Amino acid sequence: MKFIFGGVRGTSPVAQADFLKYGGDTTSVLIEGRGGEKLIIDAGTGLRALGGRLTAGTAGAEVLLLMTHYHLDHIMGLPSFALFYNKAWTVEIAAPRREAFEPDEVVRRILAKPFWPIQLDQLHARLKFTTLPAVAGSVRRYGGLDIRWCAVHHPEGCHAYRVDEPATGASVVFATDIEWRSSSEAEKRAFFLLCSQPRPARLLVMDGQFCRANIAKYKGWGHSAWEDNVEVAQQAGVRELLITHHAPQSNDAHLAKVEQAAHNRWQGAALAAAGMEVNING
Ligand SMILES: [Zn+2]
Ligand SMILES: [Zn+2]
Secondary structure, three states: OEEEEEEOEOOOOOOOHHHOOOOOOEOEEEEEOOOOOEEEEOOOOOHHHHHHHHHHHOOOOEEEEEOOOOOHHHOOOOOOOHHHHOOOOEEEEEEEOEOOEOHHHHHHHHOOOOOOOOOHHHOOOEEEEEEEOOOOOOOEEEOOEEEEEEEEOOOOOEEEEEEEEOOOOEEEEEEOOOOHHHOOHHHHHHHHHHHHOOOOOOEEEEEOOEOOOOHHHHOOOOOOEHHHHHHHHHHHOOOEEEEEOEOOOOOHHHHHHHHHHHHHHOOOEEEOOOOOEEEOOO
16 A cells, blocks of 8 residues: 655645745645555645646546545645546545535535636536445445544544555554644544554554644644654554644744654654655555
């Protein structure tokens, strides 16, 4: 199973020269299964690069797009997603119901006047919408991949996803937009369960937008400190941690210092960067 980062930036895209090493596009990642499965999580501006990769690699197929939540930095790339304008592709968009919102209604609203010139019923791709069950322990099978999820602490709610490839033993937990310090004991328990069942995940990708020195003033914003990521990863028993959702004001020099500090604290820790490809083995 391969994990590809299209975008790793939180809150807002950035484009200055000193942000290019880690990348300025907002959250969107691609998982490619051994059997050719294509699964995207979130539709930030990083979706543009992932759409280009998918259309360059094959004439057309099916992709499953999972949404963690609908804050703007996670949906900005959706209207210009290349696959929407290609009739050779089928795009299934799936998420658990969040507050009153199901994925079809959210996408219809984004692709509506006055926000975008092309409406949902004018797209060329075949679209499917799925509301995932909110019941704990639910599994969605997608080709050779098993997908699990749990709600995490974030304003307006957010879900973390876990993807397993039973044939290879590869597994990853993707937890963007999670405020660990404000999470209830029940939320923490559910998250540790996601990381550890059916076996400890190989890779954890987690929101570490802030650091312990400054996180107190961002209480309620919905994000974690990278030091918390390291503790969670060690406690959950995962083998590797990639810290993501980098703040828009964190330039490459700052992030390189964070990466070194995280690595010094635990050698399994590193920072996610746009364009990074990780081969996840069992
Ligand atoms: Zn975000
Ligand atoms: Zn958010």
